[in-house]
Amino acid sequence: MTIQDRYPVKHVLYPYRRSADQDAEVPARHPVVIVGGGPIGLALALDLGLKGQKVLLLDDHEGVGLGSRAICFSKRTLEIVHRLGAGAEMVAKGVVWQKGRVFHDRDEIYSFDLLPEDGHRCPAFINLSQVDFEKFLADAIDRAAEKGAEIEMRGKNRVDAVETNENGATLDIMTPEGRYRIEADWLIACDGARSPLRDMLGLGFDGRVFEDNFLIADVKMTADFPTERWFWFDPWFKSGASALLHKQPDDIWRIDFQLGWDIDREKELKEENIRARVDAMLGPEVEYELDWTSIYTFQCRRMEKFRHGRVVFAGDAAHQVSPFGARGANSGLQDTDNLAWRLDLVLRGLAGEDLLDDYDSERVFAADENILNSTRSTDFITPKSETSRRFRDAVLALAADHAFARPLVNSGRLSLPCTYDGFGPDDLEGPARSRPGAPAPDAPLNEGFLLDHLGWDFCMLGLGVDVPEALDAHGLAVTGLVIKEPPDLIRDRYLGTAPGAVYLIRPDQHVLARWPSFEAEAVRAAMARALGKAGR
Amino acid sequence: MTLKLDPNLSDPDGFYAALIDAHEALDAEASAALNARLILVLANQIGDLELLKAALDVAK
Numbered sequence A: 001m002t003i004q005d006r007y008p009v010k011h012v013l014y015p016y017r018r019s020a021d022q023d024a025e026v027p028a029r030h031p032v033v034i035v036g037g038g039p040i041g042l043a044l045a046l047d048l049g050l051k052g053q054k055v056l057l058l059d060d061h062e063g064v065g066l067g068s069r070a071i072c073f074s075k076r077t078l079e080i081v082h083r084l085g086a087g088a089e090m091v092a093k094g095v096v097w098q099k100g101r102v103f104h105d106r107d108e109i110y111s112f113d114l115l116p117e118d119g120h121r122c123p124a125f126i127n128l129s130q131v132d133f134e135k136f137l138a139d140a141i142d143r144a145a146e147k148g149a150e151i152e153m154r155g156k157n158r159v160d161a162v163e164t165n166e167n168g169a170t171l172d173i174m175t176p177e178g179r180y181r182i183e184a185d186w187l188i189a190c191d192g193a194r195s196p197l198r199d200m201l202g203l204g205f206d207g208r209v210f211e212d213n214f215l216i217a218d219v220k221m222t223a224d225f226p227t228e229r230w231f232w233f234d235p236w237f238k239s240g241a242s243a244l245l246h247k248q249p250d251d252i253w254r255i256d257f258q259l260g261w262d263i264d265r266e267k268e269l270k271e272e273n274i275r276a277r278v279d280a281m282l283g284p285e286v287e288y289e290l291d292w293t294s295i296y297t298f299q300c301r302r303m304e305k306f307r308h309g310r311v312v313f314a315g316d317a318a319h320q321v322s323p324f325g326a327r328g329a330n331s332g333l334q335d336t337d338n339l340a341w342r343l344d345l346v347l348r349g350l351a352g353e354d355l356l357d358d359y360d361s362e363r364v365f366a367a368d369e370n371i372l373n374s375t376r377s378t379d380f381i382t383p384k385s386e387t388s389r390r391f392r393d394a395v396l397a398l399a400a401d402h403a404f405a406r407p408l409v410n411s412g413r414l415s416l417p418c419t420y421d422g423f424g425p426d427d428l429e430g431p432a433r434s435r436p437g438a439p440a441p442d443a444p445l446n447e448g449f450l451l452d453h454l455g456w457d458f459c460m461l462g463l464g465v466d467v468p469e470a471l472d473a474h475g476l477a478v479t480g481l482v483i484k485e486p487p488d489l490i491r492d493r494y495l496g497t498a499p500g501a502v503y504l505i506r507p508d509q510h511v512l513a514r515w516p517s518f519e520a521e522a523v524r525a526a527m528a529r530a531l532g533k534a535g536r
Numbered sequence B: 001m002t003l004k005l006d007p008n009l010s011d012p013d014g015f016y017a018a019l020i021d022a023h024e025a026l027d028a029e030a031s032a033a034l035n036a037r038l039i040l041v042l043a044n045q046i047g048d049l050e051l052l053k054a055a056l057d058v059a060k
């Protein structure tokens, strides 16, 4: 019996091994089963494992797939993986960048800087291949497992069928040695954009397909272009309707060419045809190797709901965006960040299952924001009508001479974390960037950074205001952290003109509430809202 | 007053999307007619003839 690989594997991380479950008389029952070992499944398994949960991850391959997909990983993603213990290696290997330039023909018409201020542990972006990103997560899982985290990964375990009921799901799994079944209290579908689980449950995935093809070429060469994102509309070198050049580690450069809708894929993928386009861009004298090439069409779509009883969808399985803006994996990481602490509390019996409905509403809201931004960028790059093209060309023509047109130039609005506005009252006249719902901004603290001090629990952060070391709220310990004399950057980012404040911060580092002074009852009330215990 | 040529839109992406949406499903002629009406509405908002002439020069 075989399981065909759907793509070549670059690093074998979890080779197939027979599990005792395959010989069990009755299907073994697991508290959490994650299907899919892409970046999202791996990050979720690691987060839950580090929180002390027993996790089983199934993937139909034995490791990380070869190929080129994500390269741009955002500051928020790095903050999340930093908490998970995989951030330092990624930043060390990745190419750090924050600036982009947009050209029309030969002229520079627009530029941006994604992090024009200092005082953050993580850079605005790094470029790192998705292959390496996944490998570093898997390494962190191995390290966590050595220290006792109960994370098991089973390769060549393909989920072929699922039955669900109110207590969980039963999975039919295919392996090289035949079928077996397991049961799960919670099933988390991280099985990618084509999500077989979504299909098995008969759930929809609606949205838009963009009628365009993009050739992605990862090229190995030594070149000294700056580490900026360079994007051309109607490039003078005529290799596509648009083009992108971006540096990755190991002398690899990501190049994209926009090919149009009616193309002959096989012809375009021939090496000589790809080389003709790359030569025109780089000049005939530049030597390079083609590391990886593929052609993609892009879509923006999402499931209507991400939670279906005991089955929860995350990452591309739940929502898909076009890559202009790097909002795919980056938003998926925010899914796991939002989901892990909730599932942990539910599994510990500290919160009701309804807590996962807030995952659904917050991440659906975030997906809509990502889809909106990605759709707008793609509409600008790939105008869908004659009129749309005419306006686009007018913007490009005006932008060369007139600053007013430049903010309209849209080659991708790069991934930012979602602010979940509407958490409840904002009781401090503080800076907007740290309002309730926003991800807590980082800032230097002592020898390190503020985010590292927030810990894994709910946190009361007293800035120039005393808070207790711990507070019991609905069976949960909220930990206190006092910064008696907040340094300037913390003042700027959290206090503004306020003399002091208390911030209540969730385990995913989003601000839940803030006040000018400490009151235990206010903290408990905000906790009740966050835990779904306040009545909705 | 002089013609503003520095960025002035409060939400550039939102405006651009609304503009393109307004043309959704219109044929070329209907789109051109919509644009003509839109220019007249915006011209009225600007009011001043000298400014409008300056805008015409930028667009030409």
Ligand SMILES: Cc1cc2nc3c(=O)[nH]c(=O)nc-3n(C[C@H](O)[C@H](O)[C@H](O)COP(=O)(O)OP(=O)(O)OC[C@H]3O[C@@H](n4cnc5c(N)ncnc54)[C@H](O)[C@@H]3O)c2cc1C
Pocket (backbone or CB within 6 Å): A035, A036, A037, A038, A039, A040, A041, A058, A059, A060, A061, A068, A069, A070, A071, A072, A073, A130, A157, A158, A159, A160, A190, A191, A192, A193, A195, A196, A197, A216, A296, A314, A315, A316, A317, A323, A326, A327, A328, A329, A330, A331, A332
């Ligand atoms: C050209 C391109 C460029 C991109 N650039 C970026 C970027 O710069 N930044 C960014 O953030 N995102 C980018 N993305 C998006 C990013 O690649 C995806 O968002 C990301 O891979 C989603 O991760 P995932 O874990 O949800 O799904 P996937 O990575 O698709 O992983 C799904 C996993 O599930 C497994 N699986 C599937 N079915 C089964 C089954 N029945 N049983 C068991 N296992 C199964 C698969 O083998 C796979 O390992 C880009 C995408 C493309 C195509």
